[in-house]
Amino acid sequence: MxxxxxxxxxxxxxxxxxxxxxxxxxxxxxxxxxxxxxxxxxxxxxxxxxxxxxxxxxxxxxxxxxxxxxxxxxxxxxxxxxxxxxxxxxxxxxxxxxxxxxxxxxxxxxxxxxxxxxxxxxxxxxxxxxxxxxxxxxxxxxxxxxxxxxxxxxxxxxxxxxxxxxxxxxxxxxxxxxxxxxxxxxxxxxxxxxxxxxxxxxxxxxxxxxxxxxxxxxxxxxxxTPPPPPPAAGKPTLAAACSGKTLVATLKPAAGTKVTSVTFLVNGKLIAVDSKAPFTLRLKMVGHPAYLKVAARVRVSGKPTLVSKTIKPC
Ligand SMILES: [Ca+2]
Ligand SMILES: [Ca+2]
CATH class of the missing domain: 2.60.120.260 (Galactose-binding domain-like)
Incomplete structure (x- = not known):
């Protein structure tokens, strides 16, 4: 001081x-x-x-x-x-x-x-x-x-x-x-x-x-004021399991998201399009190779997302 x-x-x-x-x-x-x-x-x-x-x-x-x-x-x-x-x-x-x-x-x-x-x-x-x-x-x-x-x-x-x-x-x-x-x-x-x-x-x-x-x-x-950032959309999940000799793949949308359509692919080949929940693929296992890559192309709020899973054939 x-x-x-x-x-x-x-x-x-x-x-x-x-x-x-x-x-x-x-x-x-x-x-x-x-x-x-x-x-x-x-x-x-x-x-x-x-x-x-x-x-x-x-x-x-x-x-x-x-x-x-x-x-x-x-x-x-x-x-x-x-x-x-x-x-x-x-x-x-x-x-x-x-x-x-x-x-x-x-x-x-x-x-x-x-x-x-x-x-x-x-x-x-x-x-x-x-x-x-x-x-x-x-x-x-x-x-x-x-x-x-x-x-x-x-x-x-x-x-x-x-x-x-x-x-x-x-x-x-x-x-x-x-x-x-x-x-x-x-x-x-x-x-x-x-x-x-x-x-x-x-x-x-x-x-x-x-x-x-x-x-x-x-x-x-x-x-x-800048617009608020869009909410971070969760990723959908893909489950695949066998029911006898049938492969059952199910696409589950993330919470709070709206899925309008799902395109299922197996080993890169388009198999089915499902536009109504539950989004499910049923595929009979005849003459498929040792492993399958099951993929789902999903549109969430207009934005495309791809989820995939590799499984053994049934
Ligand atoms: Ca000055
Ligand atoms: Ca001072």
Whole structure:
């Protein structure tokens, strides 16, 4: 913990040299969104998602609330390359532009809030067909426990919260005690009745005087919910046995599947087609070779499947 007197109180007397090496850590990335329907707004819906609309001075004690956001505490845009903060080299690695955002000077808790109107997509949302992807680069300073989170809160037309999706926090252990940002992303179904999404950036101070919960490139996108995968159909089973000198082969459909027709083959030769359950082949054993390969070609929900069995002749 730092004394509350230093102007930029996050500075450690011993840790400054460890700051330079910025590492892009292992990413936890959700999959791509499906193609959008016509009513879904395209691309990142967040305004000024990375502080690029702002002109913060190099004096990091300045508090420059990012445009497009309603802030509390000392939430601010900061220039990459400001002494003892994230470097311009790191900004280049993540497409961070000129600025990032932070909890700022002195406040233990700083927030920035933006409400996004998505009522244009209400019909798709109410049909249950929309998902949201939230992502952000999040991090902090050296080994300090200051951290940032981003929430997207789904709101009804009357501002009732219907659900939340969150990314972060990225704790010191998640960033190897380095001054850096790590990409985090998450997906969630947009609840029916949602007409707005409130995006809340929260920086929380744990150490020192400066609130070093850092973030950049906040992104919120909407996409169509992908169709559920078809249920994995079980395989039908083929039983073959002798009844006297007659071979009896029976095709048993897997549970929950609908078999419409079965074609029985013996040693590759089509013998019979049965389109009514029970699916059975009865074959008198006259002059067959030492072994028989009995096969059934089955159509399960329109998809062809082959099952076979090798038996001794009766
Ligand atoms: Ca701090
Ligand atoms: Ca930026």
């Amino acid at each position: 730092r004394a509350p007197t230093a102007l930029t109180g996050h500075r450690s007397s011993v840790g400054v040299l460890a700051v330079a090496a910025a590492t892009v850590a292992a990413l936890l990335v959700a999959g791509p969104l499906q193609a959008r329907s016509n009513t879904l707004p395209a691309g990142n819906l967040v305004v000024n998602p990375g502080g690029e609309a702002d002109q913060p001075p190099t004096d990091t004690n300045a508090v420059v609330p990012p445009q497009g956001w309603t802030t509390t505490g000392t939430f601010t845009s900061i220039r990459y390359g400001a002494p003892d903060f994230l470097t311009t080299a790191f900004a280049g690695q993540i497409g961070g532009g000129n600025n990032f955002m932070s909890g700022g000077k002195n406040a233990p808790l700083s927030t920035a809030t933006q409400v996004i109107d998505i009522s244009i997509a209400a019909a798709d949302i109410d049909a249950g067909g929309v998902q949201a992807k939230l992502s952000a680069y999040l991090g902090g300073y050296n080994s300090q426990g200051d951290a940032a989170i981003v929430d997207a809160v789904f709101l009804s037309a009357t501002d009732t919260p219907l659900g939340t999706v969150r990314v972060g926090p990225v704790m010191p252990a998640d960033r190897q005690n380095k001054t850096t940002l790590v990409l985090r992303s998450a997906m969630a179904a947009v609840p029916k009745g949602t007409t707005k999404i409130k995006v809340v950036l929260t920086s929380t101070r744990a150490d020192g005087t400066y609130n070093d919960g850092y973030m950049d490139n906040i992104s919120l996108e909407l996409g169509a």
